Amino acid sequence: MTGFTAKAPARANIIGEHTDYAANQGHVLPTPLPFHTWAAVAERAGAAGQLSISSESFGNQPYDRRADDEPRGHWTDYVIGCVRVFSKKTKLPALEIKIKSDVPIGCGISSSAALCVAVIRALKGLTGADPGDAQIALMAHEAEHDFVGVPCGKMDQFAASLGRPGQALLLNTKTLTTRHYPLAANTAIMLVNCGRKHDLAKGGGYKQRVAECTEARRLLGVGTLCELGTMDLDRLSALPDLTARRARHVITENLRVLEFVAALEAGDLERQADLLAASHASQRDDFEVSIPEIDALVESSKRFGIRGARIVGGGFGGAIIALVPREQAVAWWSFVAKENPKSQLISTYALKNDENEYAA
Numbered sequence: 415m416t417g418f419t420a421k422a423p424a425r426a427n428i429i430g431e432h433t434d435y436a437a438n439q440g441h442v443l444p445t446p447l448p449f450h451t452w453a454a455v456a457e458r459a460g461a462a463g464q465l466s467i468s469s470e471s472f473g474n475q476p477y478d479r480r481a482d483d484e485p486r487g488h489w490t491d492y493v494i495g496c497v498r499v500f501s502k503k504t505k506l507p508a509l510e511i512k513i514k515s516d517v518p519i520g521c522g523i524s525s526s527a528a529l530c531v532a533v534i535r536a537l538k539g540l541t542g543a544d545p546g547d548a549q550i551a552l553m554a555h556e557a558e559h560d561f562v563g564v565p566c567g568k569m570d571q572f573a574a575s576l577g578r579p580g581q582a583l584l585l586n587t588k589t590l591t592t593r594h595y596p597l598a599a600n601t602a603i604m605l606v607n608c609g610r611k612h613d614l615a616k617g618g619g620y621k622q623r624v625a626e627c628t629e630a631r632r633l634l635g636v637g638t639l640c641e642l643g644t645m646d647l648d649r650l651s652a653l654p655d656l657t658a659r660r661a662r663h664v665i666t667e668n669l670r671v672l673e674f675v676a677a678l679e680a681g682d683l684e685r686q687a688d689l690l691a692a693s694h695a696s697q698r699d700d701f702e703v704s705i706p707e708i709d710a711l712v713e714s715s716k717r718f719g720i721r722g723a724r725i726v727g728g729g730f731g732g733a734i735i736a737l738v739p740r741e742q743a744v745a746w747w748s749f750v751a752k753e754n755p756k757s758q759l760i761s762t763y764a765l766k767n768d769e770n771e772y773a774a
């Protein structure tokens with residue numbers, strides 16, 4: 415067994431936010447970004463289960479941990495979770511694991527799924543085991559959800575494991591079926607961080623939304639909220655106002671994903687913009703996961719003339735995503751940056767097209 419290195423990308427979700435919880439099981443439409451986490455794994459001397467984990471991105475200090483350690487609120491927990499899940503099926507020796515990443519943290523582009531998928535891919539390479547991409551995504555989800563204890567859905571891990579550069583991945587989080595769609599070549603995906611971080615592992619707000627959706631499902635007596643469609647929206651009036659609004663976001667957002675895919679196939683940019691705007695309004699008013707700094711970015715985008723902009727990721731901070739015609743991308747960002755001096759541009763296909771892999 416020699417060493418093995420693997421990488422996995424961050425993701426932006428184009429549309430389908432908060433639809434992937436276990437209580438909801440709707441559709442999502444993420445795409446991988448040109449930011450990556452690399453994991454290098456190698457056998458080292460010592461008893462099975464002994465791990466030495468370090469990261470160039472976090473000061474290079476090696477952490478001696480064990481595969482049977484409990485999580486302690488440290489980034490190495492994610493790595494331990496992956497080792498633990500992987501070793502259920504494949505025996506692992508003592509390991510040295512080195513991590514390197516250029517994924518910005520806390521912006522809602524899923525640095526944690528990139529880390530977990532990279533580690534599992536590297537373990538697969540090291541051992542010659544044969545989990546497929548969907549299996550890798552499920553293992554990464556188990557590590558993050560069950561071991562680290564983040565109450566997340568499965569979107570991020572599937573995006574990191576199955577996503578293809580320049581393509582949107584339609585994932586049905588109930589059946590786990592996927593389909594790839596090419597993104598519009600003349601549209602830049604602009605991601606702008608508002609300056610306030612979000613942290614799902616600590617985030618009470620996200621956890622609360624998961625609980626609220628579970629309660630809505632219970633009160634409605636359905637298997638999942640995304641079984642419901644437009645014709646069922648009347649049923650929400652029987653619920654307490656807050657629960658009804660949470661459920662309305664999930665049901666309408668799920669339908670917006672499918673409409674967005676149709677608009678993508680038809681090349682209908684106006685419809686795509688309308689759907690992103692509706693997604694933001696629904697997350698701001700019904701699901702209440704936006705914050706004033708994010709709303710300000712979306713309003714700036716509208717003032718510039720781009721209404722296809724919305725909050726992206728887990729919410730309560732992080733970033734917006736906007737779909738901007740390529741030739742307007744630079745002017746759009748100058749305008750938004752001037753109105754929001756604390757914001758930072760995270761990634762854009764338009765400005766990173768030197769990376770062949772990601773040039774649309």
Ligand code: GLA
Nearest residue numbers: 431432566567568569727728
């Ligand atoms: C986070 C979670 C995902 C998903 C999004 C919101 O990124 O990890 O599973 O719920 O928030 O759409």
